[in-house]
Structures are given as C-alpha cells and as structure tokens.
Amino acid sequence: MSTSLIGVVDYGLGNIQSVCNALERLGCRFSASGDDKVLSKASAYILPGVGAFGEGIDNLNRSGLRTMLNEHVIEKRKPILGICLGMQLFADASEEMGDYEGLGWIPGRIKMLPSSDGVQVPHVGWNNLSLRIGDPIFSRIGDGAHVFFDHSYSFVCDQEYVSAVCSHGIEIVAGVQRDNIFGVQFHPEKSQNDGLRILRGFFNYAEGCVC
Amino acid sequence: MLKSRIIACLTVKEGVVVQSIGFSKFLPVGRPEIAIEFLNSWGVDEIILLDISAGRLGQLISCEMITNCSKKCFVPLTAGGGITSVEEAAQLLHAGADKVTVNSAALVRPELIQDVAKKFGEQCVVVSIDAKKLPSGEYGVFRSGGTDSVGIAPVEWAQRVRSLGAGEILINSIDRDGSKLGYDLELTSSVASAVDIPVIALGGVGHPQHFIDGLQNGAAAAAAGNFFHFSEHSVITAKSFIAPFAEVRLDTYADYSSGGFLEDGRVSRKKDKFLQELRFVHYEEEVI
Numbered sequence A: 001m002s003t004s005l006i007g008v009v010d011y012g013l014g015n016i017q018s019v020c021n022a023l024e025r026l027g028c029r030f031s032a033s034g035d036d037k038v039l040s041k042a043s044a045y046i047l048p049g050v051g052a053f054g055e056g057i058d059n060l061n062r063s064g065l066r067t068m069l070n071e072h073v074i075e076k077r078k079p080i081l082g083i084c085l086g087m088q089l090f091a092d093a094s095e096e097m098g099d100y101e102g103l104g105w106i107p108g109r110i111k112m113l114p115s116s117d118g119v120q121v122p123h124v125g126w127n128n129l130s131l132r133i134g135d136p137i138f139s140r141i142g143d144g145a146h147v148f149f150d151h152s153y154s155f156v157c158d159q160e161y162v163s164a165v166c167s168h169g170i171e172i173v174a175g176v177q178r179d180n181i182f183g184v185q186f187h188p189e190k191s192q193n194d195g196l197r198i199l200r201g202f203f204n205y206a207e208g209c210v211c
Numbered sequence B: 001m002l003k004s005r006i007i008a009c010l011t012v013k014e015g016v017v018v019q020s021i022g023f024s025k026f027l028p029v030g031r032p033e034i035a036i037e038f039l040n041s042w043g044v045d046e047i048i049l050l051d052i053s054a055g056r057l058g059q060l061i062s063c064e065m066i067t068n069c070s071k072k073c074f075v076p077l078t079a080g081g082g083i084t085s086v087e088e089a090a091q092l093l094h095a096g097a098d099k100v101t102v103n104s105a106a107l108v109r110p111e112l113i114q115d116v117a118k119k120f121g122e123q124c125v126v127v128s129i130d131a132k133k134l135p136s137g138e139y140g141v142f143r144s145g146g147t148d149s150v151g152i153a154p155v156e157w158a159q160r161v162r163s164l165g166a167g168e169i170l171i172n173s174i175d176r177d178g179s180k181l182g183y184d185l186e187l188t189s190s191v192a193s194a195v196d197i198p199v200i201a202l203g204g205v206g207h208p209q210h211f212i213d214g215l216q217n218g219a220a221a222a223a224a225g226n227f228f229h230f231s232e233h234s235v236i237t238a239k240s241f242i243a244p245f246a247e248v249r250l251d252t253y254a255d256y257s258s259g260g261f262l263e264d265g266r267v268s269r270k271k272d273k274f275l276q277e278l279r280f281v282h283y284e285e286e287v288i
Helices: A016-026 A053-063 A065-075 A192-209 B032-041 B063-070 B086-095 B104-108 B111-120 B154-164 B185-194 B208-216 B234-242 B272-278
Strands: A006-009 A030-033 A044-047 A080-083 A108-112 A123-128 A146-151 A153-157 A162-168 A170-178 A181-184 B005-013 B016-021 B025-030 B046-051 B077-080 B099-102 B125-133 B139-143 B168-173 B199-202 B221-224
Touching: A006 A016, A016 A030, A016 A192, A016 B063, A016 B086, A044 A065, A044 A192, A053 A065, A123 A162, A146 A192, A153 A170, B005 B032, B005 B199, B005 B234, B016 B032, B025 B032, B032 B046, B032 B063, B046 B063, B063 B077, B063 B086, B077 B125, B086 B099, B086 B111, B099 B104, B099 B111, B104 B111, B104 B139, B111 B125, B111 B154, B125 B154, B125 B185, B139 B154, B154 B168, B154 B185, B168 B185, B185 B199, B185 B208, B208 B221, B208 B234
Parallel strands: A006 A030, A006 A044, A044 A080, A080 A181, B005 B046, B005 B221, B046 B077, B077 B099, B099 B125, B125 B168, B168 B199, B199 B221
Antiparallel strands: A108 A153, A123 A146, A162 A170, A170 A181, B005 B016, B016 B025, B125 B139
16 A cells, blocks of 8 residues: 555545546545645645636635645645646636636646637547656656547646647647646546556656655 | 547446337346446447436436446546436536436426536536437437427537537437437438537447448547447457548557458457467456
8 A cells, every 4th residue: 555645636626536436446545625634634636627717716715725735735845636627727827718817836828729620629539648748647658648638728838848748720738747746638537548557657756755 | 639439328227228229129238337347448438328217207317326337437427317407417427427418308498508517617518419300301309218309400409509508419319229220320410510519429330330430420429329238349349440441549458450340340250270379378467
C-alpha cells in the first residue's frame, strides 16, 4: 500500500465517482471530500470537474477550498492533477458564459473552440495525444495514445507550459504542466488502459514527492 | 485526429440486459455489470445503458446498478431510463454516469434538456429519439418505448433539442431495432445533416459493414445493442473490420486485422497448424 494519500477535491461539480473508480482500480489510498480539514491531510490532489467554469470557480471560492488549495499547492508545493474543467480552473481567466477569473496558477485563458466544416464542437470522442513533455505523467504511454475528450472550451497558453496537444481542426492544448501543477483536458479516468497509465504516472510522481 | 466512436447500447429490462427486437420482443442476456466488464475489455469506445422498463413503471433507472456498472467501466458511461428532472439526472451522475440520456420526459417537457444542460454542461446531455416510418412515408417521433406517436418529425425535434442545449443526439430506428438489416440510413443522414452536434446511429446492426454505412452517412458515432452480445471479442472483431474504411481506435490486446473476414462479417478460421502453435503462447496480463 502506498504511503501517500490522494485528496479528490469534491466541489460539487462533476463525476467524482468515475475518478474514485479509477483510483480504486489502481489500488491508491484516496479520500474524496469537500472538507478542507480532510483534504489538507492529503499529500497530492486531483481536481476533477465537469460543468461550467463560472460555477466551478464560484464553488471553490465559496467553500473555502480555493484558500486551502493555494496554501497546499502553491506554498507547500504538493502535486495536483486537474482534469477537464479542473485543469481549466488553473488558468487566469475564462470566457465561458461570461468573464470569470480562475486560480491563476498557469498563465493562460480558456477560450471557445472554433467550429468549421467537418469539425464539430463540442470536441467529443477519442483523439491521439502528441506528447511535448513526457515526464512524469505521460512517461508510461506512447506518443499517439488515444484518450477521451469531451469539451467545448480549451486552454490557450504559452508553449512552455504545454505538455501535450491534439488536433481537432486546430491544435488543442491537451495537457499543461508547471512545476508541481499538472492538467489534462481529456478524461484519464475514462480513457481505458492508457488513461490508467497516465494516472499511475501522476501517483508515482506524487509518491516521490512525499517528504 | 478524432476517431469515429463505436458504442455499445445495453438495453436493460427489470435489471437484466436484453436483446430487443422491434421494441416488442426481448431476449435475456445477463447481468449489466458483467456485460460492461467484457465490452470494456474489448475496447468499446463508450457504453450507453438504457433501462426500458423504468420509464413505463414511472421509476428512474437504478442508481445502484449505475454505481456497480461504473466500477467496471473505464470508458464514458451514459445512463438513461425514466429521467424526468434535473435532480434525477444529478443522482445518476453522482452514482457514476458520465452523461445522461433523456427521451420521453423531454417530449412532454422540453425545458428538461435546458435545465440539465445548464447545470452540467451540454456535453452531458444526450437526447435519445425513437423514430419510425409512418404509413404516409414520413418519419415520426415516438415516445414511451415506441408506443405513442408524438406527431413531430425527427428532423424538427432534433433541431429543437439542439437549440435547447443537447450535446449529442441518439437516433434510434424502431423499424430496424433487432432486424439485423442495418441502420435506417435515410433517417440517420436526415437528422445528422440537420444539426451541428454529434449524432449517434442506433438500430439494426447485424453486420460490421453496417457501422461503416452509418459513419459514412453522417453519424459521428455508430451504436449497436444486440450485435455485441453472444460472441467473443465482438467489439474487437467489428473494429478490425471497420478500420480500413473509417478511423477507429484499436487499443486492445487482441488483433484480428490480418485474419480476413467471411462474407457474414465473422472472422475467418485460422489454419489448424496456426491454432496448434497458439497453445504454447503465454500472454502476461499487464499490471498498470
């Protein structure tokens, strides 16, 4: 059994159960909670999320989880993996249904995907990843691995933070990375074995960070 | 590049997966979580779980069943059957579903689509449409398990649900259900060309060629129910058949690409010598 404890941040949005199922499958110790006292004991975090940006950031602010995450991720430098909306919340701002300020952990903005002939939005389905930074979370999968996407907005940021991209009409940022902060636009918990390999990569990294 | 999705649609009646024929005859298959475990390991791209008895009994598809199924399902899971409110959709998503599909209740109260989309995002809402060719030659939408005609055309309803916030449309042909004759391509392409969101074709697959036909007639994803039951590696063999004609995801441990197919779409039998040698090959299961 691993020594680290993964905190799955439940801020009232998204399908927490799917993430928990994947963690269970991988045999990880985890605790899914919206209580900052419970979560502060964790040594690494997963920020899942399906839904709208505005509601997501409002929920984080209102529940006090934003303060808790800032303390543990930015000051104490615990690893965090944001999934889909969870990753988008790391940005400075989003234009989804209004103008919202994000956590501001990775410089960038969330913008609507452009649709064109033969390119449907939402971007839903399995697409290939082109890896830019393999280590640590993509170290167990090959370039071109299939993962499941389901989103209408995407992260737009400086190339230095981009860990993976995919192509859907335009090049879309599929993964971001800055120090101990990792984000994926797709759903590793719903991307079969390659998805589980990505989560394993994150846990192994988190395990190495436990002091 | 985005791949065309091959989706398994499990029809559940009173807790048991069934094969459905013409919305009126049902053959029992087995427990949903077992079916999902196999489909998942055979590399299906998504699974839709539809409880066809729930709505008629005025109930919601069982949340306990969704939770049990989701533990075996590492691909997106869509749940449907008897959803009439945002609260019920929330219960299913909380239980482990990734998307929900609404049908009859949305025909009575279309705002349901809007309410669920607002709360969970459009990507979460799949509107299921059951359609049938009317004696007039036009298509009509039916509700409550194909029993009540609604008096609206599928194209019109598809456009309406799109404007209300549907993220995807599942178009099911009642005539072709369980027929093994292939999708109703006229129905599929008319709906797919009327909306700009992904359309999933369902109803009638009896040969892997039918998936290709659906994808080439506007469907973003091709679904089947009965076709995937009672045959080993059904998803893998179907995808191997489709792969030369449409972009599909092939990520499974088994590979049928080199074997060739018989006219009925089944994998052709290997030579005895080859099979004999296979007995000595040991495949180690990967521990992730």
